[in-house]
Amino acid sequence: MSKCAGCGILLQNDDALKEGYTKNLDNKFCERCFRIKNYNEYQIVDKTNDDFTNVFKEIEKSRNLVLLLVDILDLDSIKDLELTNDVVLVITKSDVWPTGISDKNILNIKTKLNVVDKIVISSLKNYNLDELLSKIKKHQKSKNVYVVGFTNAGKSTMINKFLKNYSEKDDNLTVSAMPSTTLDMLKIPIDNDLTIIDTPGLIEEGSIYNIASSEMLKKIIPASRINPKIYQVKVWQSIVVSDIFRIDAADNNLLFVMSNALTYDRFYKKTDRLENLNKITLNVKENSDIVITGLGFIKVKKAEVIDIYIDKRISVYTRKSLI
Ligand SMILES: Nc1nc2c(ncn2[C@@H]2O[C@H](COP(=O)(O)OP(=O)(O)OP(=O)(O)O)[C@@H](O)[C@H]2O)c(=O)[nH]1
Ligand SMILES: [Mg+2]
Structure with missing residues (x-):
């Protein structure tokens, strides 16, 4: 069985109401990704962090490098996260942050993690992506590097930018303003020495994302x-x-x-x-x-x-x- 190239879910043609549905199993994308990509239409999926437990287990067992992506407007979300791997902290979406605030101030956040490096990026503006790639090359333990973070942190958008900038392949991953766009792990080969693994976003308790309608999300x-x-x-x-x-x-x-x-x-x-x-x-x-x-x-x-x-x-x- 193959996975949807947009969100990582296993493709199936049995039940149109379930995740991963596609009419034809030869399709590259599930119906939901097809709709997000082509019509900007989105069905909200109901995810909990239980879905994430196995992802974290696999990541810890592998001991591979983790890129932890954090939305600049949601810096405190990662305060209590625990993970035994080496972590590069990546603060995303610097393009939306008001002018006059230094990266240094933002990078000064406290975590319980084994942070080996930190960087502020903007995938939208291609800011600091070359620098991030050199940090990955410096710290990676093997070919595989995991990308984790809360939903909407910009994980899939960043990996798409890596594909565009540093590989010959298409940027396929589905991205959207709705939470829980990526549904399962997906391996994305960038070059001979680097494969990035996209993961579904963690759900942040108490976040407005969990209760906002799609209209509201567009605004906030x-x-x-x-x-x-x-x-x-x-x-x-x-x-x-x-x-x-x-x-x-x-x-x-x-x-x-x-x-x-x-x-x-x-x-x-x-x-x-x-x-x-x-x-x-x-x-x-x-x-x-x-x-x-x-x-x-x-x-x-x-x-x-x-x-x-x-x-x-x-x-x-x-x-x-x-x-
Ligand atoms: N302004 C700005 N928006 C961004 C940037 N990166 C991502 N976004 C937006 O953030 C939203 C979420 O992006 P995704 O890449 O789908 O986020 P994700 O972390 O993969 O989300 P899940 O798959 O739900 O965990 C989308 O609306 C993106 O367009 C950025 O660098 N700047
Ligand atoms: Mg995603």
């Missing part, structure tokens, strides 16, 4: 460089962001680092907008970020007690500001 995934929105708050007010969350503050300087497609409604009086959502009261220290998992963050200048109203499935926390 930044399509271009983020222009942060600044609000000077001098009297009590509420700001509602795209009906996703509301923030109440009284005396502050708020910098929203999120997709430019989001909209902002400002209220100077008590409002009941999003009042039915979960209320989170945060005792924020000066120069902190309030992180809305999967969406981005709000840099808060002054220490203040701030209320957030948001869906209870989305996790919200504070950290020392990255900016």
Whole structure:
């Protein structure tokens, strides 16, 4: 049985409602990949991290080098990940990060992993991919190198760019703004000495990705460089962001680092907008970020007690500001 060249799932022609379906087993892609690639149509698949346990087992057993890809807007996601392999930390999508922030600041993230090297890249802009290739060549233990990370980190997009830049082959992997695009491991030979193995993305608990519709995903995934929105708050007010969350503050300087497609409604009086959502009261220290998992963050200048109203499935926390 052969695998779909786009997402790694085993091809089957028995059940049109199950993953891997194709009318003709000689096809290169499953029906779902065909639809994403040609019509930008997407069926959401329901994945859990149980699907990932075997992938991690295989990776640890192989002892091969791992590239851990992390979306620049989701840096804390990897804090608790454990893996015994050597890891090159790859921070992706630098093209969307606001100007004026140094790579050094971003690379300063804490993990429990055996990080042997770190790099910031943009597959979209071809930024630092040659440098990443030389780091891989320096650290690889064998021909095989695994690419892992949370869903939507940009794993398949990066491997497609490697194929384009460094091999004679087509860039086949299916990529999309929806979570869980890649469904199983897939070996991608780049040259005689390097085969990259794409893996399905981990699911991040508490991320807005897990509950967003496809319309919403288009809005929240930044399509271009983020222009942060600044609000000077001098009297009590509420700001509602795209009906996703509301923030109440009284005396502050708020910098929203999120997709430019989001909209902002400002209220100077008590409002009941999003009042039915979960209320989170945060005792924020000066120069902190309030992180809305999967969406981005709000840099808060002054220490203040701030209320957030948001869906209870989305996790919200504070950290020392990255900016
Ligand atoms: N701006 C920007 N977007 C990117 C970049 N790399 C990937 N993306 C976008 O991020 C989204 C997810 O990309 P994928 O390559 O499918 O991510 P993945 O990690 O393979 O996701 P799963 O297969 O679901 O685990 C797509 O909308 C990509 O276009 C980049 O360098 N810059
Ligand atoms: Mg993928």
